[in-house]
Amino acid sequence: MILAEEINDNAELIVAKKVCSELGINHLIIEPNPSDYTMLGIASYARIQYEVMCAHDLDEAPSAYNNSPDEALAEFESRIALEHNIPREREWLKMILNNNVWSVLVICGANHFQSFCGLLTQNGIHVIKSTSNWNG
Numbered sequence: 001m002i003l004a005e006e007i008n009d010n011a012e013l014i015v016a017k018k019v020c021s022e023l024g025i026n027h028l029i030i031e032p033n034p035s036d037y038t039m040l041g042i043a044s045y046a047r048i049q050y051e052v053m054c055a056h057d058l059d060e061a062p063s064a065y066n067n068s069p070d071e072a073l074a075e076f077e078s079r080i081a082l083e084h085n086i087p088r089e090r091e092w093l094k095m096i097l098n099n100n101v102w103s104v105l106v107i108c109g110a111n112h113f114q115s116f117c118g119l120l121t122q123n124g125i126h127v128i129k130s131t132s133n134w135n136g
Helices: 015-023 034-040 045-055 070-099 110-122
Strands: 002-005 026-029 104-107
Touching: 002 015, 002 070, 015 026, 026 070, 045 070, 070 104, 070 110
Parallel strands: 002 026, 002 104
Antiparallel strands: none
């Protein structure tokens, strides 16, 4: 079994890594290193944010909280999904498949839950969904 986690590697802060060590379960960080984003074809969040701000002449990052125009919000959300999240999720899948160890428990952010479950299912992986937005 593997516990695969969307988190940047900071060994001192990864609770799941400590739990896995105590239980003898393999821990796998599936988040690509941001320094590898360009090589992997992943646009940075900040770059997309900046480009949308410039395109829509915004003084602040596009957000519903600062009353950004609907067009700017829609473009930002679409670009984040297509240029940032989807390519990252494909890298997560590659890392999981490269390990070829089953069963896998994946810990990821709520904004990836549905799309990553769909990607796993599309690739023939049986998914048991736990919760899409846990607040504990």
